[in-house]
Amino acid sequence: MHKSFFCDVLSRGFPNQNPLMSFLLFGYGELLATSRPDTLRKVVQNIESAKVAFSKAIRDEFHEACKKLFDYDRFAQKSTASWNAYKLCMTSKYTMCPYCQQSLAVTIYRDKKNKALRPTLDHFYPKHKYPYLALSLYNLVPSCHPCNSSLESTANFYEKEHLHPYEDAEAIQYSLDLEAYIKHRELGLSTPLPKVTISKLAKAHSLYEKAQRSMQTFVTEDRLAISEAELTRFVDALIIYSPEKLNEINSSVFSKTAWLLTPDIALSFNRSNYKNEWLGAIKRDLYDLGWRI
Structure with a gap:
């Protein structure tokens, strides 16, 4: 059209x-x-x-x-x-x-x-x-x-290249020390709860300059900081609803029904449709980390 x-x-x-x-x-x-x-x-x-x-x-x-x-x-x-x-x-x-x-x-x-x-x-x-x-x-x-x-505003992305959402791979990725996070939750340590961080991209990476400019223009770090409470709730849910615990719940609670508790329902997050999820890219990376522990 x-x-x-x-x-x-x-x-x-x-x-x-x-x-x-x-x-x-x-x-x-x-x-x-x-x-x-x-x-x-x-x-x-x-x-x-x-x-x-x-x-x-x-x-x-x-x-x-x-x-x-x-x-x-x-x-x-x-x-x-x-x-x-x-x-x-x-x-x-x-x-x-x-x-x-x-x-x-x-x-x-x-x-x-x-x-x-x-x-x-x-x-x-x-x-x-x-x-x-x-x-x-x-x-x-x-x-x-x-x-x-x-x-x-009037920034010129031709003269100073930025990541294009329709063209470039997602070079801005996120990380969290989940082991330290779990330990903190279990022991109630007095030290601050580990926070989600932006993964460092190697300077040799082909998208390094674009990624740096995009993070600066769209204040990515500041926006990550103000989303801390939302992300903490997501990480807590991610840890509680491990694949093993999901299987346990499904076996004990839903074994006689046609309905199963899925990661999407348990986490209120659809990994395959993360681009339509609130804080989707961040939650995607945390999801991938969580499902590996």
Whole structure:
């Protein structure tokens, strides 16, 4: 659907007298709609390189023409159009912000006349700098308002690369000394309860720089700290509901029924669907640690 919508958008851009716009549309028009982030990055590289050969007047004209053609404000409206930001967000399979997993990113939309809500669409490569990517599918990340507006704001993720939720592996991972945690719980030691920490990524890792910038931009460590109480409850449940204890409960309590107590129910957490869980990535890593003890 987005590709069909984008084709209609492009059809309004021909012909165009601006040489940069012609270069964009004829050379990269078909790539803008649904290409993945790595391809969009190459488009940006080529377009920005081509711009240096033209005068400021032509570059300014190109910028304004892109803003007019790839009109995000129009796309973002709750309209009767066959395709808009609300309908795009309704197709998302995720209900949590991919940057923080601490805020909902849900959509409710029936039609133009009814009340509606949707997550903000973060332009990973900012539209004020690269207006020709304002409607590119993989440049639109459904996210919460704090991550999009308050934290990222006008940051340029092309110039300073960050982890892309649709492209990069999850390089930010979490850990906890579970043995020390269990010992603390058992003995009631006076020392502080061990806390969840962010695992250190080797500097040689290909995503190291991206991960560091992402953690800084989205204040990952601070957000981890304010989630301490929630994570402590999860770890306690994780320890109590070990696989052996689950089997014991199922054998003694539910042996004569068709219903079984599962890890998902016991922990209020679905490992296979962690991206739609509150603090999902953190709980995923703790879950994997817990099931190994």
